[in-house]
Amino acid sequence: MVLRLAKRSFSRDITVEPTAKTESNEAPSITYRFAEASAAMAMRATVSRFPADDKTLEASGLPWGVTVTPFAPADERGDTPLYGSGGHLLPRCENCWGYLSALCEIERWGWTCALCGSFIGLDSATLDRYTQPQDCPELSSSFIDLELPAEGSGDGEMQTRPVYVAAVDLSSSEEFLELVKSALLAALEALVPGSLFGLVTFSHKIGLYDVQGPIAVVKNIFIPPDLEDRLPVDLEDVMPLLSFLAPVETCKDRIAAALETLKPTTSWERTTAAGQGHNDGVLLGGRGFGVAMTALIDYLSSEYGSTFALARVFAFMSGPPDYGSGQLDTRRYGEQYASKREDADLALLSEQTPFYKDLAAVAVQAGVCVDIFAITDEYTDLASLKYLSIESGGSLFLYSNMDDSTLPQDMYRMLSRPYAFGCILRLRTSSDFKLGYSYGHFFPDPQYENVQHIIYCDSFATYAYDFEFANSNGFFRYTEPPVLQLAFQYSIVVPQEDTDTSESNSARSVDPEATLSILVHKALTLLEENDDDKLPTKVILASLKEGVREGRLLLHDWLVILTAQYNDAHGLVQSGAVNETSRVDVAFSQCPQLQSMPRLIFALLRNPLLRLHEEGIHPDFRIYLQCLFSALEPISLQLAIYPLLASYSTPDNLAYPRHSLSRGALLASGSPIFLLDAFTNLIVYYSPSADLSLPFPPPHDCLLRTTINKLKQERCITPKLTFIRGAEDDASVFERYLIEEQNVDGFSSLMGFDSFLEEISQGVVEFLK
Template sequence: MKRRSEIAGCGSVQIGGGDDSPYLIDSGGCKGDQSIRMAVRATMTRFPGDPDAQETCGLPWGVTLTPFATKDENGSPPVYGSDGHLLPRCENCWAYYNTYCDQEQWAWICALCGTLNGLSSHSIARHSLPDSCPETLSSFIDLELPLEGSEEMQPRPVYVAMVDISSSEEFLELTKSALLAALEALGPGSLFGIATFSHKIGLYDVQGAIPVVKNVFTPPDSDGNLAMDLEDVMPLFSFLAPVDTCKDGIASALETLKPTTSWERTTDAGQGLDGVFLGGRGFGVAIEAIVNYLGSEYGNTYALARVFAFLSGPPDYGPGQLDTRRYGEQYASKGEDADRALLPEQTPFYKDLAAVAVQVGVCVDIFAVTNEYTDLASLKFLSIESGGSLFLYSNTDDSTLPQDMYRMLSRPYAFNCVLRLRTSTEFKLGHSYGHFFPDPQYENVQHIICCDSFATYAYDFDLANNTGFSRHTSELPMLQIAFQYTVVVPPDELSNSGPSSTSREKYSLRRRLRIKTFQFGAARSINEIYDSVDPEVVLSILVHKVILASSEKGVREGRMLLHNWLVILIAQYNDAYKIAQYESGSLTTANIDVAFSQCPQLQPLPQLVFALLRNALLRFHEEGVHPDYRIYLQCLFSALEPSSLNRAIYPLLTSYSSPDKQAFPHHSLSRAALMTSGSPIFFLDAFASLIVFYSSTADPALPFPPPQNCLLRNTINKLKQERSITPQLKFIRGGQDDATAFENYLIEEQYVGGNGFPSVLGFVSFLEEISQGVVEYMK
């Protein structure tokens, strides 16, 4: 082959030697139960044996993992134990003792690097009773760690709502509903604070008979400071109210929220340059002040802090203000590429603030409810690097914000986590992807301030030397995940007690170390690699790589990278299987197998790449893709586990002969499928959207919408419960309702899509184009 695919390749970051730093991590939260698994899924379960195999296979080599899920990839929970700090570690690579290690009477051999390590007298005594020793029973363990610092400190989860009042009544009503839903989801012992921002910051004291708000005006200049610290405006103990006793006061305070009037903003905020009135949405100075406000009491007043920032538009006042004039028709006159110019951040303000938030244990979730350009490209770092989420809702009418708030706060979560992957000596980590903050001192160590049971991260690998996995030894590739985290644990008797026992004194902090160790196979041929591929994980790694490429160099670069990767993969597959035959010294598309007909594991990839190229993540600006929506998709897709991401990229279309009987489990995304199936009802699962479509020829006697407790409804309800976000459910009757929302997902035909963009290819034409590219590549 001529060259190696850029996507198949990965970085060459060397893992630093030595131990991890002694992180002081003392906060967390855990609530409810989930069925999401800690599935460590690899792009291929049989790893490339040498550099030539890695290059020739043309596939990205890596894994995805969901570290705080309740079960592993086999559906088994971790084996719990104590004394995690005494677990033996390798003196060379610092890997933890595990079931794959060979043990002698006084020593053990590290399964990752082969080093012989001595055993302490405590470890010898511990391992003399193997039936009570978690690390000898399972490769998936959860061990208690001693808490550092004051063990008398009670867990006080802190939640602060920052509400944009430079907004509309509709926005505030939606925000109130969301916060009332949040109050129902918060655990006992939580502290809650309400702050507002516009051209001033308002702090609410809700612990008295009547809610009291105190305001401090924010400076209009971009580098100004508040006239006084928030602690001087209102002591933190007055601002943070116990949810147990102040829920009514919090609800009353929410009812008092009113939008600032245009008169207030123009009078108090003043005028900007050229006599233009400033908007008065001083989010930057407000969030910076709140982070500092909370940070002064980190580890004392609170054990964990989470800030919910509700935005109705772009920050346009004071420090952190964003210039939204960069979005618009100016690109036509300046000759700039909008797909490239709108993806990078325009200011480091929010990325720098994220580093501060990480240091003081504050996680920031951003909820933007607007169709106005808000420059989420700049704001996103504050959320994703602090371990938070970024949500975007285009309007208040059909927003799922209240449901998303409740869902987010009801699932299990851990705080102030440290994640580290170690590999056996033959290979090494390349890039890491996900919503975390990289450790500034130690390589391949990630800090995650908030990690829930859905949060997923990705890593890719490269061989550490030219030898690879030698065929002459019994050594197999090893991977070990170490995940330190803290949770707030409820009392054991909570489920059997009444409301009076739910006081915060009965809750306690627990610091734990979760370890999962894997052994993979080493492939002896390219065919073995291809036969062990997991296409959903391949898609995950591809998505991370094209997000990175498009963010740095523009959407065109991301599309080109993805297109070229598929061309090279097909070429190398045809070469490996000796399919491509030259006729009269030339190669034509008729001689190319573009559908991977001899390898079922690779067959989904052309469709997935086609769908990804058609997704708004990689469509062009001129096709009507809003830049904020693209950023939202980047943040969403980069945190999804592979199966969910697969559904978000390539929706599943099934058909039903009646609401209680499924007809076909899978259709192509085309109008032809609708016409030839003969089924009256279709159900489309696009992860964030669930659509039930009744054909125009459906029998009028069929109940519409499907009745409760039928098979179709039960399927929908199960999917809704399993999602990390609340999917929107729509019912459409063909021939009577507007079917655009459904038809936009039928991407496999030529010239489909609501905008009718003329250069859009159908799937057949796409394969023809790829085939031609393969011929050109193999010449």
């Protein structure tokens, strides 16, 4: 077990300072200056200099918070953490429980906590150890990993064995099962030695597979059609857990052979098992997912901490749960809410039952992480199912097309990269400010505030926090700089590998990627919270009462307010003194760090996450994006919101590294080849005017292909790669990303970027009147 600590100090003066005097006034300007210490990848702040008080925060117009990637292999400067032992001996503050770090002052008899300022005495043994600070990582670096002794007793080797269970939906098709088989075969190749693997199936019955003998044996437990609670028999009584969990290194071939025996249940089997039962006039189906997951989590929990330290369930679904406890009524998608005067976006975003959220709490206590793979174009009500995955530390995946699904690649990639398990995350602040709201795929500790439990965490997993002042005074002028300390306790199965790190962000005083990340998290909160008191800032004040429409309006208004405050602070226009939109600087010409913000907000407003139901956005796809976006690190999230479009003169020559997303930009560049990176999609587009002598598709040894391969390798999920020759192929897949045009996807109600800027300018005029 390892304790990771990352501690950073920030300047506290996003200040309002006077600019040159004009004839009529002395205008203040918001200055965003560089921090003395750049934030680590584990803590990426929206602004490198923190606001001095609430008034300054409000005047800046920016969200105040951080994104946290706790298992990142290195910080943004490329520095890896210093390693050491004796994490349990690290001194802690008796007042705030923060850890001693390189930012703390050590004196003759003790140390001063950099978080709360308390003086803590040290015993003689610790003082002797700190007489040689070069041997103490906590005094040499503010980014460290310290080993902790194993807790409890017993067979340590057994306790570190990870468990993986595939739960496969047999109320499906042959095509579905073939794709799942391919994915699980890829997963078996990626699992580390010592892993235990179990295979379970579900439909109107639950099947447990014993693959440790020469022939796979399956034992079935039928789910009573009128069951509203747990199975009448425990799975442990049907098959001992150690017979169900097979060592991968000795049973891989037998597991593969068992996968080949999977067959879909027939409609006759399902209707017979259901007894031709009806529920409110609807024929009961045969997908007992809720019953199966409840029984499986109970099954695994009996050996948690004894047989295994991590259990991960891969649940493959071909449709909604429609049998037994946890079944979902999918008629709500087919009904027209307009006839009932209901908001479809609002109704389809909320869960219809707390069953899966409650089950997630049980999974966390049992040390079970659940990943849901929905492989279907049928409405499955992911709004209800998502809690089982994201609150247990897992992920939710949606594959609506089996023909080009990247499921096998995603499974292999997910299991072959380093990951931590059994994690506890705590972010502490110095005393002048505090955490406001936290976002991410974790389960909050029921006893301790601001403590999150994460069963599974890889190097991409990102969480977010926003801040508020602890009192009305803000930061005292003569106090020490604001300090953040990230404490992350984890265990690890897969050894860490060297990975490329992103370029340093220390030269930015405002971080647009981190800012966008915080804004997206706030927007996601709007889509699922009903409590106004939990909403994190003054910018976004409404609850789910108005749904997606209200979220869009609030995001639009936030940009208006930010632009107005920027113009006012820089002396460009002042309140009550503007009546022409032409005078408004909507491009943030005097603040380069904010110049990308209008495009990012424009793109977010047009993203399916915030598009309306009547515009053809499938509710399950919206929920999938919600779960995906809420776990992405800032740079990936920006790509998912506003894709990167680059051009090439030939497959071996980069022409321009970045274009705006418009047809005009394509024509103006004069380049024949374009690469669009939308995070989940990579598109190579040859313009209709491209010389026919250019090789299509691009050769495997060219620069363009090398770039594509590198991008695919760096992703947490496998992007779909598409090649389009504009003169011959349907280019609509590429053109739909050109969002800056006036008409988008055939919806003329969506204005182009220029019109959007004009609307923001008009909003600024109204705001400043």
